[in-house]
Amino acid sequence: MARGALTSRLVAVALVAVAVALPFFAATYYLQLASKVLLMGLLAMALNLVVGFGGLVSLCHAAFFGLAGYVLALTSPPYEAASIWITLPAAVGAAALAALVIGALSLRTRGIYFIMVTLAFGEMLFFFFHDTRVAGGSDGTFIYFKPLVAIGSLPLLDLEKARTFYWVVLGLTLAGIALLVVIVRSPFGHALAASRVNERRARSLGFPIYRIRLAAFVISGALAGLSGYFAAAQFGYVAPQMLGWHVSATALVMVVLGGMRTVTGPLLGAAILMGLEEFLRASTEHWKLLEGLIIIGLVLAFPDGVRQLFDMALKPHAFPALRRMRRPAVPREAGNA
Amino acid sequence: MDLVSFAVQLLNGVQYGLVLFLVASGLTLVFGILGVINLAHGAFYMLGAYLAYWITARTGSFWAALVGGVAIAFVVGLLLEEIFVKRLYGRDHLAQVLLSFGLILVLDEIRHILFGKDVHSVPAPEFLRGSIQLTEVLSYPVYRLAICVFCLAVAAAIFLVIQKTRIGMIVRAGAENRDMTRALGIRFDVVNRYVFAVGIVLAALGGIVVAPISTVFPGMDNQMLILSFVVVVLGGIGSVAGAAIGALLIGVADSFGKVFMPNFSSFTIYVLMAAVLLWRPNGILGRREI
Numbered sequence: 001m002a003r004g005a006l007t008s009r010l011v012a013v014a015l016v017a018v019a020v021a022l023p024f025f026a027a028t029y030y031l032q033l034a035s036k037v038l039l040m041g042l043l044a045m046a047l048n049l050v051v052g053f054g055g056l057v058s059l060c061h062a063a064f065f066g067l068a069g070y071v072l073a074l075t076s077p078p079y080e081a082a083s084i085w086i087t088l089p090a091a092v093g094a095a096a097l098a099a100l101v102i103g104a105l106s107l108r109t110r111g112i113y114f115i116m117v118t119l120a121f122g123e124m125l126f127f128f129f130h131d132t133r134v135a136g137g138s139d140g141t142f143i144y145f146k147p148l149v150a151i152g153s154l155p156l157l158d159l160e161k162a163r164t165f166y167w168v169v170l171g172l173t174l175a176g177i178a179l180l181v182v183i184v185r186s187p188f189g190h191a192l193a194a195s196r197v198n199e200r201r202a203r204s205l206g207f208p209i210y211r212i213r214l215a216a217f218v219i220s221g222a223l224a225g226l227s228g229y230f231a232a233a234q235f236g237y238v239a240p241q242m243l244g245w246h247v248s249a250t251a252l253v254m255v256v257l258g259g260m261r262t263v264t265g266p267l268l269g270a271a272i273l274m275g276l277e278e279f280l281r282a283s284t285e286h287w288k289l290l291e292g293l294i295i296i297g298l299v300l301a302f303p304d305g306v307r308q309l310f311d312m313a314l315k316p317h318a319f320p321a322l323r324r325m326r327r328p329a330v331p332r333e334a335g336n337a
Numbered sequence: 338m339d340l341v342s343f344a345v346q347l348l349n350g351v352q353y354g355l356v357l358f359l360v361a362s363g364l365t366l367v368f369g370i371l372g373v374i375n376l377a378h379g380a381f382y383m384l385g386a387y388l389a390y391w392i393t394a395r396t397g398s399f400w401a402a403l404v405g406g407v408a409i410a411f412v413v414g415l416l417l418e419e420i421f422v423k424r425l426y427g428r429d430h431l432a433q434v435l436l437s438f439g440l441i442l443v444l445d446e447i448r449h450i451l452f453g454k455d456v457h458s459v460p461a462p463e464f465l466r467g468s469i470q471l472t473e474v475l476s477y478p479v480y481r482l483a484i485c486v487f488c489l490a491v492a493a494a495i496f497l498v499i500q501k502t503r504i505g506m507i508v509r510a511g512a513e514n515r516d517m518t519r520a521l522g523i524r525f526d527v528v529n530r531y532v533f534a535v536g537i538v539l540a541a542l543g544g545i546v547v548a549p550i551s552t553v554f555p556g557m558d559n560q561m562l563i564l565s566f567v568v569v570v571l572g573g574i575g576s577v578a579g580a581a582i583g584a585l586l587i588g589v590a591d592s593f594g595k596v597f598m599p600n601f602s603s604f605t606i607y608v609l610m611a612a613v614l615l616w617r618p619n620g621i622l623g624r625r626e627i
């Protein structure tokens with residue numbers, strides 16, 4: 001067990017080192033793709049706080065993601081770059097506020113209801129930006145400049161450079177991972193997990209379930225907003241589709257693909273799914289057909305995500321069916337139940 | 338607003354609500370009996386509309402489209418239950434969400450391959466094309482009235498089947514207590530298959546009847562999916578009567594919202610939903626625990 005922990009720690013360090021060094025050997029296109037993967041991974045990890053750890057299947061996280069993007073678009077002055085010190089807190093704050101309001105209403109419900117209510121409220125924001133002329137209606141609107149990171153008139157970072165942008169996104173993703181790990185390991189995180197495993201018991205032990213879930217929902221919404229802010233800055237464009245529930249569902253696929261019980265699993269899921277999309281898009285016009293079939297196949301074949309595949313390879317003893325295949329008819333030792 | 342235009346708006350709202358009821362009742366039946374959340378329900382509404390367009394264009398007869406569309410939807414429903422949905426019974430909602438999301442991607446791409454990305458319109462049947470002159474300037478299309486009559490007839494048939502027949506008894510018992518019903522010897526594998534197919538047929542039927550009054554276009558599934566979800570949330574999961582109340586509320590609220598607050602019409606229904614959630618989190622006719 002200790003050796004396994006050491007190995008996974010070494011793998012993590014190696015991965016971070018490769019990620020940091022990526023701009024020195026990857027072309028700009030792949031650098032931009034990597035930024036996109038990290039941002040979608042951040043969204044999926046944020047979503048996983050409520051889905052995987054809280055047991056609440058939310059279908060409105062794209063709304064927080066897109067809302068933050070729209071706040072950046074709306075607070076940017078038309079012909080110059082917006083200051084990150086103003087627009088970023090505004091965007092994340094707006095996402096957190098939306099999560100507070102939607103969460104306060106939706107968390108009154110359970111199970112299927114919760115899924116449907118979050119879906120409906122998420123689409124409410126979609127239709128708000130789609131039907132009104134607030135920011136270009138259904139056409140969306142452009143963000144011509146990336147946000148300005150400067151103190152006074154002294155520029156600190158130039159986000160227009162793909163390399164710098166990537167490092168900033170990488171830093172944020174790592175910070176997001178650290179934050180989520182701290183939350184999940186804190187007493188709050190344990191209480192959240194308890195509310196998932198046995199709500200009645202947690203409630204009878206005196207945990208304020210509703211408030212715990214709402215707090216997790218707001219944190220998760222704010223992180224989704226953080227991701228959406230940088231996604232909008234990267235694309236230079238916001239459109240209502242960014243808030244649509246298909247984005248939420250895609251993030252859910254990433255969560256399940258990478259495994260729900262770990263903080264970083266969804267990031268792996270994002271990398272796999274987006275890599276797959278990239279590959280399918282290059283090979284056929286009707287790539288969505290294949291993607292849909294692959295999603296269906298994964299759900300039916302691997303209920304616990306692709307981690308299950310790795311686990312099967314690394315820890316075959318945890319899977320009785322595999323053990324029987326590998327070592328047939330080995331008599332059990334006494335006391336080794 | 339004078340009385341006649343008020344009546345016209347009310348009629349529009351009721352007509353919209355009745356179509357919503359068709360689609361949402363299929364959704365709520367599938368929830369109630371199978372315990373499966375089907376996000377692809379809107380895709381079958383779109384399928385119905387595209388089938389109406391395709392068959393009408395081929396045969397020239399809307400009635401052929403009505404019969405053919407229903408038959409195709411029924412067969413598709415049976416096949417999908419057999420291949421995919423039956424593997425979801427008892428799985429968590431997340432798996433159901435993801436599988437139906439995958440299904441949406443597949444169905445939408447098949448729609449793209451078969452029918453393309455163009456916007457289509459469907460002619461109404463010959464004898465329903467006129468309109469009734471109400472005042473000098475206002476008239477009301479006969480086809481919309483025909484939709485109302487048709488939807489009311491389907492609704493009456495649904496209620497009759499559920500309340501008065503043996504099949505309906507099984508469906509009600511299954512929604513109430515599934516394990517006990519199974520212990521009494523009811524074969525749910527068969528019941529599930531037909532309930533799912535009927536749910537799909539109801540969604541497709543909604544798409545077929547609205548095809549002549551609205552355009553048939555890619556993405557028409559999304560709005561209907563959200564609206565029928567809101568209807569089910571309002572009415573209470575598994576309750577067909579609740580779906581009827583919810584659908585009429587939404588239809589009328591949407592119709593008047595478009596008149597009084599044209600910019601924020603899509604908001605009225607969400608405000609309605611928020612209010613019902615504050616008042617009765619499990620829907621107007623919902624049971625306390627799910």
